[in-house]
Amino acid sequence: MATTAWTRRHVISLIDFFPAEYDTVLQTAASFREVLSRRTKKVPTLQGQVVANLFFEPSTRTRSSFELAAKRLSADTLNFTPGNSSLTKGETILDTAKTYLAMGTDLMVIRHQQAGVPQAIADEMDRLASLVGVLNAGDGQHEHPSQALLDLFTICTLLDPERPRLDLLADKKIAIVGDILHSRVARSNIWSLTASGAEVHLAGPPTLLPQLFADCGKDRAGKLFLHWNLEPALQDADFVMTLRLQKERMTQHLLPSLREYHQQFGITRDRLKLCKPNVKVLHPGPVNRGVEISSDLMDDPEFSLISQQVTSGVAVRMALLYLMGSGKA
Template sequence: MTTTTQVWTRRHILSLMDFSVAELDMILQTAVSFRDVLSRRMKKVPALQGQVVTNMFFEPSTRTRSSFELAAKRLSADVMNFSPSSSSLSKGETILDTAKTYLAMGADIMVIRHKQSGVPQAIAQEMDRIKSGVSVLNAGDGRHAHPSQALLDLFTICRVIDPDNPSCALLKDKKIAIVGDIVHSRVARSNIWSLMAAGAEVHLAAPPTLLPEFFRDFAQGSDGKLFVHWEIDEAITDADFVMTLRLQHERMTAHLLPSLREYHQGFGITAKRLKSCKPDVKVLHPGPVNRGVELASDIMDHPALSLISEQVTNGVAVRMALLYLIGSSKKT
């Protein structure tokens, strides 16, 4: 399905921290092919026919789980969905034993989401230890990483610049602001790695309670590609893209904000605020959106400014690309 001549070599996709530009470009080009497939009347290809994809979501999810399930089915894979509420975990079974149960049922690819950082890595290590041949794809773990979300964001941004040939080179010296609950966000961490690798200039903005000092320490070693702001104006001035993040109340263990109203006044994205950005600025959000908090409703629904619906559509194409690449590598 992909036009690239490169060979995919990774068995697992757990983090984007060490991804090369060539690997990112390979994903982008493969996703273009599947984006074309999704626009056809027959939206299915036999790329993973005979393989079994298991969605093991130990944490609630609607968008990501549905996106992976649809992506697997569009590739003609068989799909098994895991539900923790009706699983043997409630009877004392360990997560690794649960994974081995699905392995025994024929799983080829395990898509794993968990509230604790490191769970997908632990399962991948166990699958490698027993030489199962199973691939693990991290669908979000704790505050650590969310590779597929960052990759669909990268794909969405690149397609704005060049719909037919998205590549990392398009982002060289582009200014991208990430605004919101950065301390709790696995999406932010994965986006930082992928956008910096692509050559973009990344600006983080949030109140100090949601953007700790250690991010500034990290930025100082980023070769001038990552910047930290505790006020929004400098972060979004002349920005090409603004990515807002959801306030993750479920992960906040203390009162980190005076009020949602005050947060919106200081960091919410409004039409007035966007006037300091580039004239053709676009806005992204991984969803779900707290309307009137991270984003004003008129911005969220604005057809010329918002890329949120495009992100959802691109999510299926990018996840098809990821499943295809690790699934096809099993045949080599």
């Protein structure tokens, strides 16, 4: 499976991932994609290990994907629901994590609305000299590594189904459109895509795409560009990734209206005419139909990779759990 020795105990951010690590994840995920196509979709690689999904924030896709990935690897799973937990009685997040550690947990998948919580739990596990690996499933406005890796896998398998790898994206133009400021998905994708040597073009209203994002492109293999108009970002793009517009931003007066946002930055068939003829569209979900992307375009398999992203998510998360847990198997 993996072509390079895996040394990471935790996966919190992609900012310091090396190209060889991306390729290891991609090639391991390709192996598990083949497993998922079989009649018997289970392998015993993590049998006897415990994966705890500690989701302090609501989630459907990510949580279900991690749970299924763990079960496909034959691991035992524990699912945490904050509303029915001791957090309501005053227990701290670190105490909750240590409780799961005491139960024999080997891997913790953490999602939290505040940035830094997965890192804090990883630091506590290291301080306790445990061998528990921590995987960030999305924290605040920080990062969402597994989503960016499944996006990368979706694109690379389209370009080379047999051997997905990072260098396939060198010199490709990829547009990321929408609420960049509040998107942990965008941040992780910026790190992974610029590591590949791709041209990454960010587009959004000035209130949702501040100039400070230009610093993310420094000292990276690829190039990063900022646009406050959609057209230059889409011009000759190979891939377009549109982000969920978080409607709660409307109360912060960052946008005049959803209709105006769609008129200026919504992805439609007409706007895709600016892109390469074989352009593909991605969206991490959940989708606000008719806001970030037109409903007909979202359901068109000629352009949309959205369903493939969901499928890729299980294989990629199997790969991450396997790589992080195989040393203890």
